[in-house]
Amino acid sequence: MTNAPRIRQFDFDGDYARIIGLWQTIETGMHIGPSDAPGEIRKKLERDPDLFLVAEKNEEIIGSIIGGFDGRRGMIYHLAVRSDFRRQGVGQALLAEVEKRLKEKGCIKCLLMIFEDNETAKKFYEESGWKAAPEDLVFMKMFI
Ligand SMILES: CC(C)(COP(=O)(O)OP(=O)(O)OC[C@H]1O[C@@H](n2cnc3c(N)ncnc32)[C@H](O)[C@@H]1OP(=O)(O)O)[C@@H](O)C(=O)NCCC(=O)NCCS
Incomplete structure (x- = not known):
């Protein structure tokens, strides 16, 4: 019998309240924003539901990751344990699974953002084969 968590696709009806509850406990490195409202999560699930994953142990959700693929780039959001x-x-199990699924969709380059002062995430991603791209500056615009 394995002690590893079960990694499965997020299910809106069964998981939405629980995932918000988990995210609210994440002390740093995570921002719950307008994109996490129920309607926005439902919209995300219309596109690539197989990239929103949760880790479950003893029927409790203990981790999450949201991937996205627009046909050119992959994105990763809300990795949290x-x-x-x-x-x-x-964390590595969730990341490995979403990376595998992105590659299967044809994704050749993936991006993610972390807060500048999130040293844990920096170490985690470096350990997982990612590298910072300090030459790139992220621009953003809100449409709401
Ligand atoms: C970042 C995070 C997801 C890592 O999850 P995790 O399940 O603890 O990570 P793993 O156990 O898979 O760690 C893999 C490796 O990453 C590195 N690592 C992870 N956490 C670390 C820490 N606090 N300090 C130093 N290295 C760390 C280690 O090399 C680790 O391997 P090891 O434990 O054998 O030394 C988790 O700390 C978290 O939820 N943080 C808050 C939310 C966040 O910052 N998310 C990322 C930005 S969206």
């Missing part, structure tokens, strides 16, 4: 399950490989 419940604090009492960290340093057990859950």
Whole structure:
């Protein structure tokens, strides 16, 4: 019997309240914004539902990751692991699964953003084969 968490696709009806509950416990490195409102999450799930994953243990959601693919670039958002399950490989398992699924869709380059002062995430992503791109500056615009 394995001790590894089960990684599965997010299910809106069963998981939305629970995932918001998990995200609210994440002390740093995570911002719950307008894109996390129910209607926005439903909209995201119309596009690539197989890239929004949760890690589950004993029927509790202990981690999440949201991937996206627009046909050219991949994006990763909201990787988070419940604090009492960290340093057990859950984050890497979620990331590996979403990377695998992105590659299967034909994605050849993937981006993600972290807060500048998130040293844990920097170490985590470097350990997972990612590198910072300090030459790139992120621009953004809100349409709402
Ligand atoms: C970043 C985060 C998702 C990592 O999840 P995790 O399940 O603890 O990560 P893993 O156990 O898979 O760690 C893999 C490797 O990353 C590195 N790492 C992870 N956390 C680390 C830490 N706090 N300090 C140093 N290295 C760390 C280690 O090399 C680790 O391997 P090791 O435990 O064998 O040394 C988790 O800390 C988290 O949820 N943070 C808050 C939210 C956040 O910042 N998300 C990322 C930005 S969206």
